[in-house]
Amino acid sequence: MFPTPVQKSSRAVQISYQTLLPFALILWLLPLIAVMIFSIKPDVDFTNGNYWGMPSSFELFNNYGRVFFESDMPRYLLNSVMITVPTVIGTVALACMTGFALGVYKFKGNLLIFFMFIAGNFVPFQILMVPVRDLTVDMGLYNTKTGLVLFHIAFQTGFATLFMRNFIRALPFPLIEAARVEGVAEWRIFLYVVLPLMKPAIAAMAVLIFTFIWNDYFWAVVLTQGPESQPVTAGITSFNAQYRAAYHLMSAGSIVAALPPVAMFFLMQKHFIAGLTLGAVK
Amino acid sequence: MSTSSDSAALPTRGWYKRNEIAITPWLFLAPGVLFFFIYVIAPIYQSFSLSLYDWNGLGDIETNGTYVGMENYNKLFGLNGERADRNFNISLWNNLKWLLLYLLAIPGGLFIALFLNQTVRGIRIYKSLFFFPFVISQVVVGLVFSWFYLPNDGLFSIMLGWFGLEIRGGVLGNPTAATYGIIAAGLWPQTAYCMILYLTGLNAVDPEQVEAARLDGAKGRKMLWYVIIPQLKPATFIAFVVTIIGALRSFDLVSIMTGGGPFGSTRVLSFYVFEKSLSERGLQYGYAAAIAVVLFLIMLVFISYFLWSMYQDEKEAR
Structure with missing residues (x-):
């Protein structure tokens, strides 16, 4: 193991490492801690210039209550859910199929299609912006959640295919051959042999895409406007316009907007990291 | 027993059954490829052709747009007697700054990883909490940092004050400092x-x-350089890929933190494309597409390199 485990070092080194850890963490998360403190402060602290001192009163319930009951925030949150969940389902479904096709079969153009998916995934969003917006308008889906979901599914399929294909390639191939010898139809091999083995990959992909889509801002601004269909990332900007300089409410709103992916991460940590670090180890 | 059922099945084996292995992959690929083609591949081509037009986004491009050839590119780079677009120049330079400075994330990440690669009690919690910022949306990161940078009252300004330093107008209000912020x-x-x-x-x-x-x-730095880092090559490659892409995609933070200001000093290409087309100051769709094409071509250099190294790996794996 590198670096040398502290257990093998002197007592002094061990103790200083253990005390250094929390300090480093606080320093690292300082901007975030500041926002958390902001979100429980009362309004007067900001007008009096007491930005970073102790809160003069504890207003957690008050501030978050106003975010939930006196603003469009719940609506934006609901929109985010209704955009994110169908995207996750759609992408995982499509990518399981493309990953299966590219991972199991040898045919002309296999690598070419695979590379097309990877390359497309790296493309800057802006080169797609105007055509995708026009297409969405033409289909009558501008400013709808469906329009956003369709685009997200298409784009995320690139990344998800990369992941699924590599995962399927690492599965034991004799399993598929054995099923073929038994005369099992190919689509049944997919459904009953490969798919059950893909559960960890599906879980990893689902949490990752959930986070990516929840946090998307650019496409939300390009393809939607207003509280009927905008997700929370875009909503927070209009929320901020409404409560200009009301830092306690803006930070409470930001924390609410950030919470779902954070919860997802802590609940599904193992899968999340497995998905992100794909290929980091050979 | 099996022979009889086989011979009975043979005549009914249809065309599909005989070609099953050849056809199945295409059936499985069809929906994904179709989606991807409509929403990703075709728009790239459309943006290329759009960049040759002058179009304000209203009506149909064929009737309301004018074909201008390379005119948009001439304006960007100041060729053919046009004056070079200063804002494009700023964006390009800022993108370069992003690319170079963003690479600091790689040694930075390695440093923290080495610091945390221990097995003391509670280390798993520490690792997750250190990872925390990545899970949060860039919009929230942008907001959090813009409060952190507030002039006078922001924590950053206060900390600078301890050393007797001050950035005029606050980090984000200062044209020289804003991009770095x-x-x-x-x-x-x-x-x-x-x-x-x-x-x-x-x-x-x-x-x-x-x-x-x-x-x-071997120990310490020597061990790290000659033994550990070579073994971390796959991780470094991925870190490099995601960092380059992240640097060139820097739209959210610019849009949230400064909106391109002050005096347009924090524009990057991705933001400038948006500004020239969808914002109130925009509606020059052809021109915006030309900027997007330039950004795409820059990215293409990296994409080609990534694909090339992945191709080398694939060849080895076969």
């Missing part, structure tokens, strides 16, 4: 990402090689 905000989640890549990589480092090197008297 935004990049620093972007580095925060990006470093966390690189850290998790390296933590995974360090986990897979061959302990026998480390022990062998230790017996040979």
